[in-house]
Amino acid sequence: MGAAPLSLNVKSELKDELKREARLLKISESEIAEHAIKIFLDxxxxxxxxxxxxxxxxxxxxxxxxxxxxxxxxxxxDDPDASAPETDIYLPPRR
Structure with missing residues (x-):
């Protein structure tokens, strides 16, 4: 798949944080943003x-x-291993 341009407006503090993190990780700001967007969508x-x-x-x-x-x-x-309760409400199934 090819790359497609995407433009975002973010608060300047967020942009500064992104730049700082990109420098620390030695990857581009775009790579971080793409990864973050992918995680969000997933x-x-x-x-x-x-x-x-x-x-x-x-x-x-x-x-x-x-x-x-x-x-x-x-x-x-009192008993962290207490077994979970059994079902006790039965309604007609919805279709």
């Missing part, structure tokens, strides 16, 4: 995937009540 994609998977799981209609979760959290104070 994280956003992962976040969307996790949300979609959670929504798909929720559509099954199987949940743990807040009471069961709170009781489990309290048990964790």
């Amino acid at each position: 994280l956003q994609s992962h976040k969307r995937d996790v949300i979609a998977a959670a929504a798909k799981e929720a559509d099954k209609g199987v949940f743990i009540s807040s009471e069961a979760m709170e009781a489990w959290l309290e048990r964790l104070d």
Whole structure:
């Protein structure tokens, strides 16, 4: 893939920090910016995937009540290995 120009306006403090980091790493400011943008986009994609998977799981209609979760959290104070609560709410699956 070829490179494409991209222009950004950032606060001068951020630009100074970017320059300083580029000098320390002995790479260009563009390389740092490209890497940072890639990480951000990957994280956003992962976040969307996790949300979609959670929504798909929720559509099954199987949940743990807040009471069961709170009781489990309290048990964790005394027993860090306390087993997680069982599902106790069953709704008709969404389609």
